[in-house]
Amino acid sequence: MPASIGIALSTRVKRAADLLRAALRATLDLALPTLCPACREPVEGRGLCPACWSKLSFITRPYCERLGIPFVYDPGPGILSMEAIADPAAYRRARAAVRFDDISRALVHALKYGDRLDLAPMMGRWIGHAGRELLAEADALVPVPLHWRRLWARRFNQSAMLAAAISAESGVPIAAGALKRVKPTVQQVGLSRSERALNVQGAFRVPAESKAAVAGRRLVLVDDVLTSGATVDGCARALLRAGAANVDVLIFARVADPMRTSI
Numbered sequence: 402m403p404a405s406i407g408i409a410l411s412t413r414v415k416r417a418a419d420l421l422r423a424a425l426r427a428t429l430d431l432a433l434p435t436l437c438p439a440c441r442e443p444v445e446g447r448g449l450c451p452a453c454w455s456k457l458s459f460i461t462r463p464y465c466e467r468l469g470i471p472f473v474y475d476p477g478p479g480i481l482s483m484e485a486i487a488d489p490a491a492y493r494r495a496r497a498a499v500r501f502d503d504i505s506r507a508l509v510h511a512l513k514y515g516d517r518l519d520l521a522p523m524m525g526r527w528i529g530h531a532g533r534e535l536l537a538e539a540d541a542l543v544p545v546p547l548h549w550r551r552l553w554a555r556r557f558n559q560s561a562m563l564a565a566a567i568s569a570e571s572g573v574p575i576a577a578g579a580l581k582r583v584k585p586t587v588q589q590v591g592l593s594r595s596e597r598a599l600n601v602q603g604a605f606r607v608p609a610e611s612k613a614a615v616a617g618r619r620l621v622l623v624d625d626v627l628t629s630g631a632t633v634d635g636c637a638r639a640l641l642r643a644g645a646a647n648v649d650v651l652i653f654a655r656v657a658d659p660m661r662t663s664i
């Protein structure tokens with residue numbers, strides 16, 4: 402069996418398993434209360450309990466118009482952050498729904514490791530709201546890919562789940578398979594800024610069969626968390642090398658002070 406058919410089959414099997422799990426969860430939800438993904442208290446409906454919801458830190462203007470880093474005071478129109486000037490990114494603009502903190506970390510972990518796929522539509526809605534200006538000019542969404550080995554272990558890609566939710570809300574299609582992670586990178590957690598950049602160097606590639614879906618297109622990368630921006634920068638470089646017209650970035654949660662905070 403050719404490898405590509407094997408991969409397509411395994412993807413289909415995984416999708417079927419995800420659907421089955423979602424259906425099972427929906428059935429269980431009728432009998433069991435859902436838990437708040439942050440504090441584990443029972444909640445009515447889905448998502449966060451009112452206390453955790455009130456602590457969630459949405460990012461609104463004023464922020465750096467390039468990187469979306471929130472400003473503590475309004476420096477006036479068109480002023481960019483220190484980060485955008487000192488270390489210009491390959492991507493054009495980035496927007497994030499919320500600051501990365503205890504609450505948003507709990508949501509990301511619940512989606513990623515806790516089988517709470519039901520959180521994706523809500524998180525995608527918030528990202529779509531934060532990125533509506535970027536989505537209005539976008540041809541397609543590109544989820545940050547996992548290496549196939551990690552995808553195999555985790556069974557689904559959380560960025561693809563978020564991209565699907567954003568697509569459903571905005572109508573912007575997903576360019577599936579536009580980008581591949583060809584190098585199994587180590588987890589970025591605990592690495593310094595320069596180590597992160599080195600870790601993702603050469604990690605992403607646009608496969609030959611996807612070049613037509615990328616060339617000349619205005620693309621929006623989707624990921625769950627942004628810390629140093631090294632991962633999305635690596636992705637944007639690969640897409641631009643393949644001829645993308647421009648690349649923007651949409652993130653669920655961003656570290657508001659990437660120089661000092663680590664996850």
Ligand SMILES: [Zn+2]
Pocket residue numbers: 437438439440441442449450451452453454
């Ligand atoms: Zn809670």
